[in-house]
Amino acid sequence: MDIQEFDAWASALLDIPRFAKVDDSLNGLQVGRSGGPVEKVAFAVDACLESIRRAREAGAQALFVHHGLFWGKPVAITGGMRRRVAELLAADMALYACHLPLDAHPELGNNAVLARMLGLSDIQPFGEYHGVKLGLKGRLEPALSLDEAQRRVLPAGDAPRALLPFGPKSITTAAVVSGGAAFESLQAIAEGLDLYVTGEPSHSVYHAAMEAGLNFIAAGHYATETHGVKAVAERAARELGLRTVFIEYPTGL
Template sequence: MTDAKTLGLALDALLEPDKFKDYGPNGLQVEGDREVRLLVSGVTASRALIEAAIEANADAILVHHGLFWRGQDGRVTGWMRERLRLLLAHGIHLFAYHLPLDAHAELGNNAQLGRLLGLQSDGRFGEQNLGFIGQGDQTWDTAQSLADHVARVLGRQVTCVSGSERPIRRIAWCTGGAQGYFESAMAAGADAFITGEISEPQAHLARESGVAFLACGHHASERYGAAAVGARIAQDLGLTHRFIEIDNPA
């Protein structure tokens, strides 16, 4: 058992949020009133995750996508009111870490996705060095064979756009909505780039450059960081931890 302040200090020490220029506040976003025994982790602070945490009798929730973002409507109505009402009514603390949870070299979303896919990072690229680049534990003959591998590991369909049939040796990846990092990945020498989402321009860039673009789902690519961090922090502080998966097709 611990208090929210101790938990927050431990998370900050691990994830170092002050190093990042982010799109919303990192750390404690909603203060509850419970001592922490059970820490639940998940991808997004959705109502479904909050309700599942209540059902599990959780004391704190750790997520990648929190409630508050730069530029959003600040009124507490509708879905925001309901999420906050549930958290406050049950005294549950909500912690959220966005870019710090992507970037952590061992436990972050990018590191964990690379581990699952058999990719070893030997460099970083892109804004705030969030992107990872390196080699796979094998060489894929084509971009489609790499896409098939990613689909098998993540258990979902992968969108693959490739402008060449060259073997895939250097792979860059950045989870979530990092399609804007594609040109940085190309400049870093990647044969293929893996992220969560694709927008219209990236299909043309892939075809014209010959660098493959693989979109494997925003949620699907970011299911692993919060779970890894939650497990580590719980072990360090003597807490119980549980990851709760809320399915999302995006």
Template sequence: MDRAELVAYLDEYLRISEIVDYGPQGLQVETSNSEVKRIALAVDVSPMIIETAVSTQADMLLVHHGVLWRQVERIAGPLGERVRQMMAHGLNLYAAHLPLDAHPEVGNNAVLAKMFGVTNVEWWCSPTNVPIAVVGSVPTQPSLDELVGQVNSQLNTNAHVLVHGPAKVQRLAVLSGFGADKVAEAKALGADTFLTGETSHANYWAAADFGMNVIFAGHYATETVGVQALGAHLAKKFGVETRFFDFPTAM
């Protein structure tokens, strides 16, 4: 399909212009290739990921973590290498950071909530102008061990768990990526268990202080679900070929 048509749809569907982020989101690298038949999906951008996308003849790389952030950089060094690599092979780059965390259907947190049986979802945690995290009840009330087993299995991870809350999970807060500093906020929303990504020494004791179970499932692992859900959505709507490439960072 035409790149402009696809980008216009993604921009609207993900509310790219409405959601304030730490750098420009949407089409970050535009190449001479204006026809998109294959989309490679990944969490990050690296030379290895670009090379893999190119090897499958992808026309676009759609990621959660793009190459443009709050500091304006010269197109040189590692950033320059990535841009030159994509330009040389006609690989367009589309990134959706907070817009993909916040999306109610294909967003990381909405997908995680559905995956682990969270109902009556409420949105919380607004790093900029929109909430990106979810909290809700878990009607099945799994044991903490059962929930951790599900997290490890479905996200292909090895979660680190702080056990300071009840043995049964009744209300779960979910924040993909980095949420270690949001324990108190999750507790205030009535959560007994908090699922997030990477941990932090500075916030280690908060779980004990607030009597919370905290499941640190990995920044990378908790943010693999959004791009895959978005890819499935695009494949169904437009018939484009999408493929997720897994490059875990163990973080």
């Protein structure tokens, strides 16, 4: 397949047009290539220079990322941006970005995978952002301890970026919103949930969580957003017969 065919497949799969009015990210094909078949696609969280270089070294014709280069306003192609674009062009490698659609996808999305890892049942949309619910909430049966919840959502041996153990010791309800969504914890409080899982913490919600009795796990912005790109990579390999590689480049945040 060529890059236009990959674009059509990914756009339909991830329902990219639905998010055009709510996502600052320029979702879809951000940098094209001169032509020829796409046989190998690299997947990464961020379109940083190191991810681009590693994708080139892996022999990929395209790089699929959650965080692309272009975010809702004109940007000068200078400095670090120039180096990234130059590396893509030198490799004749396309760049494909998918931000909020990859958070919200009901099967392949970051939050769908987190919900399965946590073991949620009776799953429903959660976490409204500009009229679109990006996260998920549900029940935990049997109930979990906070320690067990951490083990399920954190990479092996990893520690949370923040842990606010203010809620029930026996957790029966929870919500997940990947990435930088600390303030959606206020929606979890409003809905009376026991646990909220996101990527990043915020000082601004600490007292609200404590006073409301909410458990809060900040499992890492990067860590919570590896799941969607990996799931799309698996689907692309299975449905399209593409060779895929995941570029692991954690920020620790």
